Amino acid sequence: MRFLFKTAYEQDIRLFRDGTTAAWYGVLAVIVLALPVLMSRYYIGEITWVFIYGICGVSLMVLVGYTGLVSLGHAAFLGIGAYAHAFFLQHGVPWVASVALAVLITTACGIIVGLPALRMTGIYLAIATLAFAVIIQEVFTRWEAVTGGFAGMAVDKPVIFGLHFDSEASFYYLCAAILALTLVLTQNLLRSSTGRAWVAIRDSEIAAQSMGVHLPLYKSMAFAYSAAVMGLAGALFAHKIAYLAPDIFSILFSIQLLLLVIVGGLGSLHGAVFGAIFVALLPPTIAILRDAIPAAMANFASATGIGVIGTIGRGIGEFLKKPGVEAGIFGLILVLVILVEPAGIYGRWVKLKLFFSTFPMYKRDSFKRQKNYMRSERLR
């Protein structure tokens, strides 16, 4: 077991806990850099989705996981970012300026949507953001001059300062770099007073207020920052999907984003990335399995001579091809995560790490929470 001996306060505010942790992140960076060389274009394209969803995850994590404000309308921010970016690109605005403008517009929308959040919490806020998402989707459909309505809107490959990001691998690197930047900036906020104020609002508004946190200001800031990051993700999303249509930014997509942070693990940036891996890679995994399972079982059936296994395999393949199965699997996993591991994939990860670092002395009860004490509700 590693023991960290601390000798300076500086050690507690570092980006990486110690040299070993930094080295592991270095290894991860090398793997991310090397993947395009090792994998086929199809897989690189799918992993690019992980990065884009990762940025979305960071956005929602700040709001839901750290500030405790639930939003069911974040796909709308993604859409605003995507459409704004596409619109500016079409009108000849350079890429960087276009992204900056898209981020500014989503930030403004975030502040406006955040205003009711100053008075609402929990389910009421979720409903308000849901309504916002419905309205925005309608705007995407009707405002044909800007969005092209149902006809959609084509988005070109990014060109940044004359550099063309038209190959799958170059766009992969662009998304990876922006995700890394987002993670670092967000971590910076979270390790300073703004981030602590957000966490304070999540855990006890009344105490946060008594400690000097201006609740409306910090809630608006959380909404604005979350929307800004979502806008950034939207710009990349627009390039990745190449063709924007209003029905992409549906309520279901908002719910999927919320699922991302819950499955990943609320209250950690790792969770945002883990959740993104899950959400982005589940559909291709299902796609691979629906061909691989029948094939493997047919092989097994012909090798052993038990014909019924081949039939079952074909049945599974047929089942996985049915529409709605993917959504069903998403839902099932969400229910299982909430029942079995409320801390999400990140929670499992922490337990796994502790298991190996304390082996063979690991105790399951290390993570058992003692009973929660009653908190005063009468001031709410």
Place this chain on the structure above:
Amino acid sequence: MTFFQAENLAINFGGIRAVDNVSFAVDKGEVFTIIGPNGAGKTTIFNLVSRIYQPTAGRLLFEDRDITATPPHRIAELGIARTFQNIELFEHATLLQNLLLARHVHRKTGFFSELMFLPSVRRMEIEHREAVEKVIDFLDLQQYRDALVVNLPYGVRKIAELARALSTDPRLLLLDEPSSGLNVEETDEMAFWIEDIKNLLGISVLMVEHDMKLVTAVSDRVLALNYGRPLATGTPQEVQSHPEVIRAYLGA
């Protein structure tokens, strides 16, 4: 100069007058306790002082400044910190993060410098940490520094909340039933902490408390309330032997 003064404080909740014409003054460097039976309006007075409730009538003065209209998030900035009757710590954060949050009023960095984590932010963080470590040393909380509050036992949480209030560098400390839920030893210990806060840190304390042993041990002056009205003010002994107070408690 008055240090802290409440003048003719009153608040109505619908038809109920929870606090009715209460006046008291806390002098610098004293421990002033409010006692009274359940529902007497003690915590309501606290919520009035920390500006969570808006008084129907009356004035609040702190260091000659009228704070009757100050918004609640500005109270800590002025030098008034409080604890809660039912512990309102930030449970899913470590004790250290809880205490650092209390330094919020002393931050000098803005959103964008924090986004970039500029050297100024780094210096500020170290400064906050040094201030917080002093409180940790003062209250002997070293071993719980990195523990999540959810995992701390109740007695430690009580001290942790005291530590969080002290981390704001207050001049007036409001303690809402510091001994509730504590056993006899922990209550004795709490009495020592309160004395130390008064004598070593020079912080004035306004306290609501039921445990008369703790009240007599630490209070300089006591105000007894019943049904939102003041019954008596004076030293703990005077108030305890006051006939009105005895009647309120024993119902004679």
